Amino acid sequence: MTIGILHTTIRGDEKLIIEAAKKRNIQIKLVDVREEILNRKTYKSDFNVALQRCVSTVKGTHATRFFESINVSVINNSTVAAICEDKFITSLLLQKANVQVPDFAMVFNASQAIKAIEEMGGFPIVIKPPLGSWGRLLAKVNDIDALEAILEHKNVLGSPQQKSFYIQQYVKKPGRDIRAFVIDGVTICAIYRDSPHWITNTARGGVASNCPVTKEIFDISKKASNVVGGGILSLDIFETEDGLQINEINHTTEFKNSEKPTNTSISGAILDYSIKVAKKI
Structure with missing residues (x-):
């Protein structure tokens, strides 16, 4: 093998x-x-x-x-990758399958952005590039002046991808979010990512600690994994007053900071799943 x-x-x-x-x-x-x-x-x-x-x-x-x-x-296969690498497509499919996600919209100009934000209930909101990782080029936008400035910079300086504006409702977090590691639909472990900053990615300074895998985490992770096609995934999850929401799904997840706090060999689980796939061929 x-x-x-x-x-x-x-x-x-x-x-x-x-x-x-x-x-x-x-x-x-x-x-x-x-x-x-x-x-x-x-x-x-x-x-x-x-x-x-x-x-x-x-x-x-x-x-x-x-x-x-x-x-x-x-x-992961190309179908799973194509879904997970695009935040807008991921959100569309999850919402269609009744998996809870923050409110979101895609627009292509400033006037439509303003209308979309009004439909979401107003500022603050988050603007993200549809493609990207590590919390890069995210912007929390608190008012219309900041919105207009950010969109102008994206239009003038950005690549074509940056000119598609993925707008997401800002979710006030309890100083953390959750990353669940899901293999073949099963959540093998999860971490809290704590940070005083609103961006909690460990690549941006978030601190990892063990998060017990509750039934709610297990269930929403399994459902979200099934929606995008399964495989080896990590899910970024928000805790809200209305329950858990899926923020993003990663298909080439980083995990080196998560094995120690969870006492879980994520690398071993990845290999075990790879062998399982190979034996089915």
């Missing part, structure tokens, strides 16, 4: 997966996609299943599509 790890930079997360593989006597083939020639006529794969761990969403997407085209199963 050989698992191919599709990667760019080898982070602490990938090192944990490699170490877990050694303990399980599982062969790992490291595939740096930056050095590969992805040609269907000449490429010869020598692994049973591929685990997509690229930092770059663009490279990861192309690599996933390529290996699927030569009949190599990739975790």
Whole structure:
């Protein structure tokens, strides 16, 4: 059994997966996609299943599509990746399936943004790029002057993707949010991410601590996982007065800061699931 790890930079997360593989006597083939020639006529794969761990969403997407085209199963598959990498699409599908999410809208100009915010109940709101990670380029907008300035900067300086304005209702959190690690629909562990800042990503300084997996967390995570197609996911969850809400779903999740506080081998669970997928082929 050989698992191919599709990667760019080898982070602490990938090192944990490699170490877990050694303990399980599982062969790992490291595939740096930056050095590969992805040609269907000449490429010869020598692994049973591929685990997509690229930092770059663009490279990861192309690599996933390529290996699927030569009949190599990739975790997570391209359908799951396409949904989860786009926050707007994720929100649409979750809301359609009656999974609770913060109110949201997509607009393409300032006048429509103002109308959308009025429909949500007014400021403050959060503007996010539909594609992106690590809490980058998020803006909490408190009034119309700030809104107009931010949208002007995006229109003048941004890429075409930045000119699609994903607007989300601001959710007042209790100084934290929850990240649930979900594999094949099962929440194996979860962390609180505490921060005095409204952005709680650990990449932005949030501190991880163990979060007990309650029935409410388990149930909403399973339902959300099923909506996007399952696999290896992490779900960012808000605690609100009306219950839990799914904020975002990550399909190439980072977890190196979460194994110790949860006392859970997330890397081991990822490998176990990869073997399970490979055996079904």
